[in-house]
Amino acid sequence: MIEQQGNLFLLSTAHASLLLRADARAPGLLYLGKKLAGGWENASLLAPEYDGSGNEKPCSLFSAWGGTDFREPSLLLRAEDGSASADFSLRSAEIAPRTPLEGLPSSYGEETCLRLTYEEKRLGVLLALEFTAYEDSDAFTSSCSLKNEGKSTVAIERFASLQLEFWGKDYSFTTFDGDWGCERQKHTRPINGGKCENASFTGASSPFRAPFTLLARAGEAVGVNLVYSGNHRTVAESDDMGRTRLITGINPFSFSWKLKGGETFFAPEAVFACGHSEREVGLYMRAFVQEHIIRGVWKKKPRPVLVNNWEGTYFSFTRERILNIAKAAKEAGAELFVLDDGWFGSRDDDTTSLGDWTDHEQKTGGIASLAEEVRSLGLDFGIWMEPEMVSERSELYKAHPEWAMKIPGRDPVRMRHQLVLDLTLPAVQDYLVESVSSVLTLTKAAYLKWDNNRHMTDVFGAAPAGEYYHRYILGLYSVMARLSAAFPDVLFEGCASGGARFDLGILCYMPQIWTSDNTDARERIAIQSGTAACYPQSTMGSHVSASPNHQTGNASALSARFAVAAGGVLGYECDLSALPDEELTAIGDQIAFYKKYREVMQFGAYYPLGDVQGEWAGYCTVSPDKSLAVAVVAVLKKRTGMMNFRASFKGLEEDALYRVSVREGAGTREVGKATGGMLVNGSVRLDGIFEEQDARSANSVFTRMFVFEKM
Numbered sequence: 001m002i003e004q005q006g007n008l009f010l011l012s013t014a015h016a017s018l019l020l021r022a023d024a025r026a027p028g029l030l031y032l033g034k035k036l037a038g039g040w041e042n043a044s045l046l047a048p049e050y051d052g053s054g055n056e057k058p059c060s061l062f063s064a065w066g067g068t069d070f071r072e073p074s075l076l077l078r079a080e081d082g083s084a085s086a087d088f089s090l091r092s093a094e095i096a097p098r099t100p101l102e103g104l105p106s107s108y109g110e111e112t113c114l115r116l117t118y119e120e121k122r123l124g125v126l127l128a129l130e131f132t133a134y135e136d137s138d139a140f141t142s143s144c145s146l147k148n149e150g151k152s153t154v155a156i157e158r159f160a161s162l163q164l165e166f167w168g169k170d171y172s173f174t175t176f177d178g179d180w181g182c183e184r185q186k187h188t189r190p191i192n193g194g195k196c197e198n199a200s201f202t203g204a205s206s207p208f209r210a211p212f213t214l215l216a217r218a219g220e221a222v223g224v225n226l227v228y229s230g231n232h233r234t235v236a237e238s239d240d241m242g243r244t245r246l247i248t249g250i251n252p253f254s255f256s257w258k259l260k261g262g263e264t265f266f267a268p269e270a271v272f273a274c275g276h277s278e279r280e281v282g283l284y285m286r287a288f289v290q291e292h293i294i295r296g297v298w299k300k301k302p303r304p305v306l307v308n309n310w311e312g313t314y315f316s317f318t319r320e321r322i323l324n325i326a327k328a329a330k331e332a333g334a335e336l337f338v339l340d341d342g343w344f345g346s347r348d349d350d351t352t353s354l355g356d357w358t359d360h361e362q363k364t365g366g367i368a369s370l371a372e373e374v375r376s377l378g379l380d381f382g383i384w385m386e387p388e389m390v391s392e393r394s395e396l397y398k399a400h401p402e403w404a405m406k407i408p409g410r411d412p413v414r415m416r417h418q419l420v421l422d423l424t425l426p427a428v429q430d431y432l433v434e435s436v437s438s439v440l441t442l443t444k445a446a447y448l449k450w451d452n453n454r455h456m457t458d459v460f461g462a463a464p465a466g467e468y469y470h471r472y473i474l475g476l477y478s479v480m481a482r483l484s485a486a487f488p489d490v491l492f493e494g495c496a497s498g499g500a501r502f503d504l505g506i507l508c509y510m511p512q513i514w515t516s517d518n519t520d521a522r523e524r525i526a527i528q529s530g531t532a533a534c535y536p537q538s539t540m541g542s543h544v545s546a547s548p549n550h551q552t553g554n555a556s557a558l559s560a561r562f563a564v565a566a567g568g569v570l571g572y573e574c575d576l577s578a579l580p581d582e583e584l585t586a587i588g589d590q591i592a593f594y595k596k597y598r599e600v601m602q603f604g605a606y607y608p609l610g611d612v613q614g615e616w617a618g619y620c621t622v623s624p625d626k627s628l629a630v631a632v633v634a635v636l637k638k639r640t641g642m643m644n645f646r647a648s649f650k651g652l653e654e655d656a657l658y659r660v661s662v663r664e665g666a667g668t669r670e671v672g673k674a675t676g677g678m679l680v681n682g683s684v685r686l687d688g689i690f691e692e693q694d695a696r697s698a699n700s701v702f703t704r705m706f707v708f709e710k711m
């Protein structure tokens, strides 16, 4: 809801308030925090009105470079004469319909915003800031645009999507960093009177620095994220006047956008939420993603249990081997079979054929009939593609070497023996749409895994250098928008060498993303916890794979691998046809159990449990009415005999009495009764309750799955 009193505006969600004032030179941020009761119009004590003169520097919602504010600016505009100085003044402040962000994905479900428009008279540029409140999920969004109303070109060298400023400089800065196989590891550091940065440079949101960032201090936390898949940057800077500024947006590195007269540039939408703790912010962020980012038929539709052949076969498979895995998958109760890399061109290893999306008939025996045969077993058929890439050993490269991203006269970097296609070119965009469409049509696939296995280097092509990274992402979004509109029933799963492009931009087109190539149960706990800090479990592709694990060599019990993978969208990724009968039966039980509870496991409120750096961690997913919950406790550090082991849960109704059961096969076994209060605030003794009972075995993680049913 948005209310107005003079030049004051109050944006409210169920638990939070954002109070702004349309001041003359920049909007003043008067308050962001716990919901304000009435009387908010008496705000003059929070900050005197600022007219741009004197020493007063209030907390504001943008900062254009060019005055006496020498902190990190949110906006830097360069005129044709080379000068970089802007001086904005208020033109209008209104409650208005939201402006669509041309070419960019954005949140949906709330049509009204507060629009503040400022003008820079010398440059002839209009800056519009739009703020929206999502009442049901306690999140706010901000979108900004710059319109050149003049005749001369203005270069946008920095344009953040959101600036927030707070009084206080004792905040910590939390980011989710990593690499291949260890994405989104949580790191927290004090800002400590200085500056902290979270930025990506790979051309994508990257495995190194996830775009979600948290600012927190005792009893207060604010989280920010971007609806964007390209290079991003979030900076927090505190100063000796006692303020902390937080800026998030497109990374200004190698960015310079020429805005000609009459043109408008839209920055990606930013999302922010505040609460008493990081956990509370996480709950709001996940609800926001579920309700206002994920769209289409899959928004609330139970996600199928899939079996993928990648770790089972890698490139060496035959039609017979694939069908054997699919038969075993059906026997175990899976619903979808996914044929991964290696089915096209002459792809027998990773040195060839990307771009040639035609059947490798020797291996598949005919991809259309293979898909049909999988369907005749009673499974849906899904397929893997890596549409943005080209192998130099391919027909596509022979025909169109100029479509590959490379710098004339320089031998390009070949990561995984492949080059990136220049998606800034409309012809390349069309090629992607045509090739993906023809594979989906030929195979009648119900699912597509969209991979992207390298970072961008040799960034050069048709678009101007300073616009290239962003134009690539706009090209990608245009392709994804066309394909998701043409195939609304297909379940698209994003992937990038594991989880190297896990962000809100991709999630606007693809309801789930492969979280990481690291499927080791112990390591997955930290990867999934870091991912779930902002993204709901229905977005996280999570698979049970072989033991010892192919990435780490660690052994873990099948029960533990399942308990951890069930914290996301469950799949299996191994040669099921080669498993001993008792393991396939156990997998059948796991899948039956998961199907019974998947509604709450995939779409319930998700509460992280324990501490991934500590002795144990896990998760608890709770139905909206709190009558049903499923939880997993995973012990990460073994103690001798695991004596006196205790844990507690979250999200349950404290006054309610619950039947507490543990998973046993496909069903449950009651172990006692307890109130929600005891389970949440108490310390529950779990000795002897773990599935993997032999404390001296090679198992690397001990787990138990619980079901809580309100009595």
Ligand code: DGJ
Binding pocket: 310, 340, 341, 384, 451, 453, 495, 496, 497, 498, 499, 514, 516, 517
């Ligand atoms: C990287 C993905 O993360 C894997 O799951 C698999 O699809 C391979 N690429 C195939 O090349």
